[in-house]
Amino acid sequence: xxxxxxxxxxxxxxxxxxxxxxxxxxxxxxxxxxxxxxxxxxxxxxxxxxxxxxxxxxxxxxxxxxxxxxxxxxxxxxxxx
Numbered sequence: 001x002x003x004x005x006x007x008x009x010x011x012x013x014x015x016x017x018x019x020x021x022x023x024x025x026x027x028x029x030x031x032x033x034x035x036x037x038x039x040x041x042x043x044x045x046x047x048x049x050x051x052x053x054x055x056x057x058x059x060x061x062x063x064x065x066x067x068x069x070x071x072x073x074x075x076x077x078x079x080x081x
Contacts, residue, residue: 021060021062024056024057024060024062025057025062027053028050028053028054028056028057028062028063031046031049031050031053032050032053032054032071032075034046034049034050035047035049035050035075035078035079036078043079044079047075047076047078047079050075051072051075051076054068054071054072054075055068055072
């Protein structure tokens with residue numbers, strides 16, 4: 001366990017940031033699953049939401065930009081193909 005005051009603070013800050021990152025990742029996974037399982041007219045809206053979540057995760061640094069581009073491409077391919 002940390003002894004120094006600043007190290008103790010870093011531990012607390014890292015815990016809160018980890019929880020925020022987990023929230024974003026979880027929401028992203030949920031949106032992608034909903035987009036993949038959606039049918040008919042709902043599919044386009046679900047894909048739009050999923051792409052937005054991918055962009056948000058990428059902007060926050062949770063996803064690498066190439067991974068985000070790959071996920072968006074896969075979603076678009078499933079929507080159109």
